[in-house]
Amino acid sequence: MKKINKPTSNQLASVVRTLSDAKSLKMVFHVPDHEELMPSNNSLTEIVDLLRKIIFPGYFGNSSLNQENMLYYLGVNIDKVFHILSEQIRRGLCFACNEKTDLSCEACIKNVGEITLKFISGLPHIRHLLSTDVQAAYSGDPAAKGYGEVIFCYPSIRALTNYRIAHELLNLEVPLIPRIITEMAHSETGIDIHPGAEIGEFFMIDHGTGVVIGETCIIGNHVKLYQGVTLGAKSFPVDDDGNLVKGIPRHPIVEDNVIIYAEATILGRVIIGVNSIIGGNVWITKDIPPNSKIVQN
Amino acid sequence: MKKINKPTSNQLASVVRTLSDAKSLKMVFHVPDHEELMPSNNSLTEIVDLLRKIIFPGYFGNSSLNQENMLYYLGVNIDKVFHILSEQIRRGLCFACNEKTDLSCEACIKNVGEITLKFISGLPHIRHLLSTDVQAAYSGDPAAKGYGEVIFCYPSIRALTNYRIAHELLNLEVPLIPRIITEMAHSETGIDIHPGAEIGEFFMIDHGTGVVIGETCIIGNHVKLYQGVTLGAKSFPVDDDGNLVKGIPRHPIVEDNVIIYAEATILGRVIIGVNSIIGGNVWITKDIPPNSKIVQN
Amino acid sequence: MKKINKPTSNQLASVVRTLSDAKSLKMVFHVPDHEELMPSNNSLTEIVDLLRKIIFPGYFGNSSLNQENMLYYLGVNIDKVFHILSEQIRRGLCFACNEKTDLSCEACIKNVGEITLKFISGLPHIRHLLSTDVQAAYSGDPAAKGYGEVIFCYPSIRALTNYRIAHELLNLEVPLIPRIITEMAHSETGIDIHPGAEIGEFFMIDHGTGVVIGETCIIGNHVKLYQGVTLGAKSFPVDDDGNLVKGIPRHPIVEDNVIIYAEATILGRVIIGVNSIIGGNVWITKDIPPNSKIVQN
Amino acid sequence: MKKINKPTSNQLASVVRTLSDAKSLKMVFHVPDHEELMPSNNSLTEIVDLLRKIIFPGYFGNSSLNQENMLYYLGVNIDKVFHILSEQIRRGLCFACNEKTDLSCEACIKNVGEITLKFISGLPHIRHLLSTDVQAAYSGDPAAKGYGEVIFCYPSIRALTNYRIAHELLNLEVPLIPRIITEMAHSETGIDIHPGAEIGEFFMIDHGTGVVIGETCIIGNHVKLYQGVTLGAKSFPVDDDGNLVKGIPRHPIVEDNVIIYAEATILGRVIIGVNSIIGGNVWITKDIPPNSKIVQN
Amino acid sequence: MKKINKPTSNQLASVVRTLSDAKSLKMVFHVPDHEELMPSNNSLTEIVDLLRKIIFPGYFGNSSLNQENMLYYLGVNIDKVFHILSEQIRRGLCFACNEKTDLSCEACIKNVGEITLKFISGLPHIRHLLSTDVQAAYSGDPAAKGYGEVIFCYPSIRALTNYRIAHELLNLEVPLIPRIITEMAHSETGIDIHPGAEIGEFFMIDHGTGVVIGETCIIGNHVKLYQGVTLGAKSFPVDDDGNLVKGIPRHPIVEDNVIIYAEATILGRVIIGVNSIIGGNVWITKDIPPNSKIVQN
């Protein structure tokens, strides 16, 4: 039978050599200082799934729960989160250490258990915040048939679950992991919330695809966004060497009860005052006073 | 060897107790009346995969089909759809029953087989509609190399397959399941079509990411949308208690042969008349007469 | 125990017959000339994963690599890519052959090994291009903590990896496969780059959801796009029979150092001159001279 | 490319027809009365794995247990056993019902929950018996390094775990399932214990391959068998129609403290008296008085 | 954190080199002439599972079958067997070709389709033979509760299914594959039947572990064996070079209605005459006349 012509071994071996060459490897090769593996996307997916079962028991997970057996299931799921998450946090710390070399190894490991425990202790608060988001989604969407549908189907709840988990981890100074977790939701929902953003209670995103919420955004309570809204940066100050200055406040502050309609773009450290309504497809780069109504001409 | 510090059991146990507390569980805990499990995302994914093999034989599925063995494969796939889908429909009915308590259990079960059979009987019609969508995508996209590429690669065909399946299930009054199915496609393609929308033949969506088609939209034949188009609601009437009135017509009617370019936003129960062309990035909240051409200034 | 009513076999058999009917199968049934299976999405996913491990060693893959064992891992991964990819290229050629019937079978098979080898020989160049994209993303995003975070987390690098692989395969005249590979990235990231587009070095896409880059685009070096940017076609010339003319240049040319902000829409074979800045949400259908700054009113 | 010659569809279709023919299907086709599926080997494997984790916590299962989190893990594993096992018991009852038609459907279902609960209530006793078997294996084998090695590695403990589970299920009159469970162990260990056999405490089987213990055996405490020992039946009385009489006592009674060496064969309802030693490769078909020592010439 | 000391790369590289050395590779390295892969154990397991579903519909496979949908399931399963088995037969032929170099490649491939079709055409006969084995097991074992239990649980039926499949393939001169298939059953059941043995109808093996049936055995109808029975070879004639002469008749002929009890060993080309009964643990190396009864002293 005729077969595909195979390359001679020389041909492939030559490519192997070129790709192993130090010059080609510059910038694309990760050599960890401590032989630590990169964080595992599979483990982080498992962690988020476990947290979803913990936060919304009965909706996620394969078993029918009642007030009695729930104790067992919550206990096991939290125990598993502790073990899997602490391993991932360790990898995240080691990755950052590798890149920045400003943490001591001893301190690093010592902290992992403590950080993980603090995160787990914050779960009741995360659940509370998400329950307000569920209420906001139900109350604000005429198509929603009940809380259950919102919890089980709505991409915004999925994205906010990941964001609120990631934000808590970032507050505990865990590197890399928070961003991986929000990017998972970004991929699944098209909603891109940086874990650094601060978001209040009763937050709602309708449809969601294309929403971008930048690293230094501050969003109040009872805020509602539609698909395609960008809360982004406008200018990017550079230092004397021409490199971007990282981490300075550069995204909008959105106050309580603001509604922003589809495809609106708001850029820079501007303040959108309380109770304002921003129409669709508008482009805003300056402060908006409270109670304003801005629409496209 | 040094290990991660483990929390004392008391610390985790305390979180477990807090999260098991009835107060914390309010709104986030699903206790089914009849111990029925939630619908399974894995089963619904399998159903959509089976239906894709049934609708487009030879394109999907791992076997080379011919006119003869196709009978066997179609027979098996349809038999499997019956079994897996009827189980999911039962869970959907039970979920709705649980939330609304207005269906009798007896009636519920009795209907499941009948509903599933009606759905399956509608498959030839669904295949016909999708074949018109394939034609529209091929005829309307200069980059399309053939029908096969459209069927196998185009996200719009994937999204429309899920939508047309979900819409049929919604017509049969199956709760929850249709929304889950369209959200699957939303996640995969960025195209968000509510299963309640009515969409005619030869429908085309190009690129697709960010498209939103609301619950009460009515779309004619030979309509073409580009990425980022929103067919949404404008106002949200509330009842005397301040709650949203659910389910009233509030999304656009798009008549035959309309083209709507990228990022256009059309809101409210407006009519876009036949043969109209709506330019990109425009914002429309009123009726557009037939044969209009609307563009951004 | 009460069970779901099953349909009589006649009812299902009747649907099976209808769906097997030649009339219903028109346009939706793929009968390959040579019994060749369709390309496998799983295999193509595996190929992209292998290539990601080859291009960014240490970041992807489960093992800690060093300068010494890397040779083994690169060798195995490249050997696997050769075998799996050549099989998929064969299927792609056979699929095209089936639809177009203008390639000889003999020639087809003979070329597969050669094409695959050429593709593999191009990997160092693909790695180089992607390393410039990583630099561009890091330098252009104040939120980026380091190259590692960009490589491991940024959806734009994922999308560009798939695009640069697919573009190389398209240059080698492999049908269908390139489009499948870019659609995978489209689904994961919301970034839709046609494999036919030409894109220079140091290319950056921020956030990315909703970006569309059409088949005949030409993009220079050091170009930066934000989410929701469309580089699309404006008019669709038809031939004498009213069918679209396929493949003619119809998308923008974007010259070096151009920045295009969120949701901008640029349509047609227009030229955006070097060093220009295009503001968000604008709509452009004509040439923009070099060094321009275009913003929404 | 040359391909394997495919049969014409007629050729395969003809075999399909023959194999679907009622005559060919006689005796080999299972049509359940109530559409109930056959028991699932995968589910039964999962049940035995769960029970092993429950009985020997810390040895099996992927988590490190302590006195505190064990409650959660035992709770979850027992809850899962209840759900999965009750489903399998239902299938077993339905299978028997189908074959024998002497159980009422109503009674059947009503009993399933009760049977499963009784089984679970018996787990502490099963654990106790197995702990005596572990002691016997450790005390009786000079190669055993500790209890842990016996529990984790010894095929006899694996076989006895399955047997003691299956025996309890048989006592609760569950059909078919017990035999499947002992055959799993038979396949894994070469030890064939019929679930109907009665076996006392501190039972030990060394090496084990080829051991056969028949349905009506009665074995006392502190009995030790070596590989290849058969405790079988000798004669098979038939009824007036020439059919075997099923279920009558026909296997040996082995009293306390008996040792039976490798490859010995003991057949029929004979009694091996207390404290007897039976040498290897002997053939016994009559009673052996207490304290005997029987060896091959 | 303290980590496991890693070897220097030199140390591992040295082992890699030694193991790659031609001298070390002698006899243990398989280089196929035609780059054909070895047969796949996974595929052969899948084939046997498919054949079990085809032969005993309703007992194996996950769906409830009826006279109507069975046609679809049989059709699909047989179609799959054709594709997967023909690929494995090709590999088997190529493996033999490689070792013996006495088959022409052209002829080889040409035959694969034909051989596979012949095998499939023989399935009704294999099913018939197995149905007689099921009857024999039920009639001959007082512990058997029904045909269903025998088909679903008895290791002898599993072993005979593999043997009868393998024997048919051997008759069609397929190399290697038959032996792999009987060794699968050997591993699962401890019953070792060489695919070359000839075995009549209504064959029964009770318990089974340790049974050995040699390559040139001939066994009549209604024969019954117990565990540990060996039908083996006695002498091994060598040729002038001192090498074993392969393939000559050297195992027993067992005539109709013979019963052989546990652990009996029968060696050489002897004839056990019709209706004879051979007792347990005996050692026979010469002909036994019809109607004999041989027991251990």
Place this chain on the structure above:
Amino acid sequence: MKKINKPTSNQLASVVRTLSDAKSLKMVFHVPDHEELMPSNNSLTEIVDLLRKIIFPGYFGNSSLNQENMLYYLGVNIDKVFHILSEQIRRGLCFACNEKTDLSCEACIKNVGEITLKFISGLPHIRHLLSTDVQAAYSGDPAAKGYGEVIFCYPSIRALTNYRIAHELLNLEVPLIPRIITEMAHSETGIDIHPGAEIGEFFMIDHGTGVVIGETCIIGNHVKLYQGVTLGAKSFPVDDDGNLVKGIPRHPIVEDNVIIYAEATILGRVIIGVNSIIGGNVWITKDIPPNSKIVQN
């Protein structure tokens, strides 16, 4: 719909409590001193599979190897063995430490890398020994068609591969792991070789089911065993407290060129002299002089 009666939570909770009780947990609960997990059967299976690919390249593994790419595959497989095996050795040491408390933790970890490297350095020797076993099996079995069939199909080669690996690990004083590895082969083949046994070159086991080779056996070169042969212990000396004395020589010494036929049982520290032939089903408990021929009467 009628459902299975569920137990009240009290009923299950009561069993959970009983099984969590310290008294019930005595002897069956593994609490590691250092929170180390038990060795993983899955990882050990993976290790043996990797070693099989390393020892017999081209026969096992999914790729077609040649002299060139083999270096890559061997390199990767050996690198993987190092990582996975060192983790399992650590668990084994920790398990033993836990049970015996006579190893220091520091020393333990320090040794793991060294032990694993020594094991890997011994692989060429293990491959050599197995190549002699392959030769012995081919030369000694008239049914063997070639070396390839022996390597790929023969259970004895599978069992000897596991034994020779396990024996080497035992020589390096790795606890528990060696026994797990030989028990894997015991389960698959029915051949039970204790890792402590010493076995020379050109060793052959035909058929194999039921073979037992005890912990302190010493077997010379060119020895051949048939199925069901036991090389076991006869007496079990106890110490003053009545406990078995562990580890003393108590199994046979079998000198070069001995053949032992099926089901023979040899017990105690006896010597079977060179060139002896032991017939089937015999029972031997004393020394046999060189060149003897022992058969059953």
